[in-house]
Amino acid sequence: MINDKPEVMSKAPKIIVITGPTASGKSALGIDAALALGGEIINADSMQIYQELDVLTARPPKADLAKVSHRLYGTMPGAKRCSAEQWRTLALKEIRAVHNQGKIPILVGGTGLYIRALEKGIANIPEIPDEVRAQAHVLLEKLGGEQFKENLAVIDPDMAQKLNAGDRQRLTRAWEVVTHTGKSILDWQRQAHGVVPDFDYVRFAMIPPREELYDNCNKRFEIMLELGALKEVENLLQLGLDPSLPVMKALGVPELAEYLSGKLSLDEAISRAQQNTRRYAKRQMTWIRTQYNDAKVVNEKYSERLRGDFFTFIRQSGLTL
Template identity: 50%
Template sequence: MEDGPGTIRDGTIRAIVIGGPTASGKSALAVDLAEELGGTVINADSMQVYRELDIITARPDPVDLERAPHRLYGFLGAAEVCSAALWRDHALAEIHEAAKAGRVPILCGGTGLYLRALTHGLSEMPEVSPAVRAEARALHAEIGGAALRQRLAKGDPVLAARLHDGDSQRLIRAWEVLQETGQPLSAWQERPAEPPEGIDFFTVTLLPERASLYRSCDGRFEKMLERGALEEVEALMAFDLDPALPAMKALGVPQLIEFIRGKASREECVRIAQRDTRRYAKRQMTWFRNQVHANSTLHEQYSERSDEKIFNNIRQFLLTGHR
């Protein structure tokens, strides 16, 4: 097969990474690139992996799904937990499948931990037995996040200082590793990591002006409600899942649950969900600005072909490997 833009060149796959805060236009850029370059869009958002969270996580709509292949959207059930390691394994498999088919792999999402795990690798992590995992979850349910973090501080003070009381998933993970291995998770995380062999990444970040981004965040939640986010959360509640599961803590889900249960007004639900979305977008902006060395950055929200230079830079990278 003659090399096309998405095939392996000199034994190396050339892949595109698009990262940035929520509501910055990442998905629109990804699908435009995929349509033009013959690409496959691979999800890198930790909440869009759950099949029950379509509207509330703003997954690609049917029009975009028709324009280009999309992978790793809604591939797990809400009762499951998707770790960075699990996602990375799936993402690497999809990258190789896309390249094998002569398509450009385009990773798209705002979960910085996932993207870093992909491009830089992950430290070796220990296996945790189902019994220890169940005990850790039961302990968290019994004593709460604040008390668990205090206990964790005795064995892993580094990670306990880094986490907050409401970060139940990471608190439970740190506690179960400590109980299973007798070593703090922070020590495991310091072990050397290796990036994947045979893949070269071109990274694009979207870092729009904050006021404009916040307006988009606010408008997005209203549109979600119009599209049926409330009904989607009602269906999710019918599964009677553990509230500590990641899917149950997706942006907007806790607030809509409060509204459905009559514990908050619609106005209060919308206000808090919009506020939390803005805060999350701010944290994402800080992470991508400080933790990612991008090959191209768009300092505005993406709209159709809003920066032709990015398209040209990516074409050059795919053809020559130069950034």
């Protein structure tokens, strides 16, 4: 069910934000919301923006894309890096386009950094040189996550405390920023800048019970394999992309790549990918509970049974069905 009573809404342009961990039912809720409200969906997932990953990022299938308009899905080549600032610029453009049509934008995704950037502004972190990125990648491979985190704690203890040893992307990002700029990402975030548009957010957070969510993560990865995830990774590897690019670190890509290179058995690759997916889902839930605690919580995976609760809340929020 959906918790809490809705607040009195302002007259600012409205945006619905639907966030939550992977495999929690965000996409289904987004489509129901778009169909009911005549809205359009805008991607807020850092991996679903890349063209090459369809199956492994659980990008909405063609049948769903045909039901309602979806924006910023599969629009950027994996050879590029999409930063939070770039996504924010793209998202604001799409939000304004949807508002100009008299419709409601519905942001769907679990990338907390993107949502924070949209709502709070962006930290003006200088561009990190390629050689510094390469150093971070080499050091992590050499030391492993635990030792790398201990090294980070020496130069950025506050950021290291927030990160899990398995969160390779954020660990290297934290190391790159503090090494190159002399300041922690947290310091840059406290100095976030940029005009924050006056939007009226209706926020939903999907937080199913942990064991149910983990089971969903495991099953979904098995389904991804049936849908062609292995071939997708094989095609990605043939592009010869820089291994430090975000698309190469997407959930399931490193593990299946190691299977294809003969370093892991298929069962080992599946097990590791499922474990890393569960860990990622746990980090997403932690972010929501600590950074997005004013959202209306849907405390089970979204299903047809919850539609009544959702639409009742929407009506109370002053949105027209």
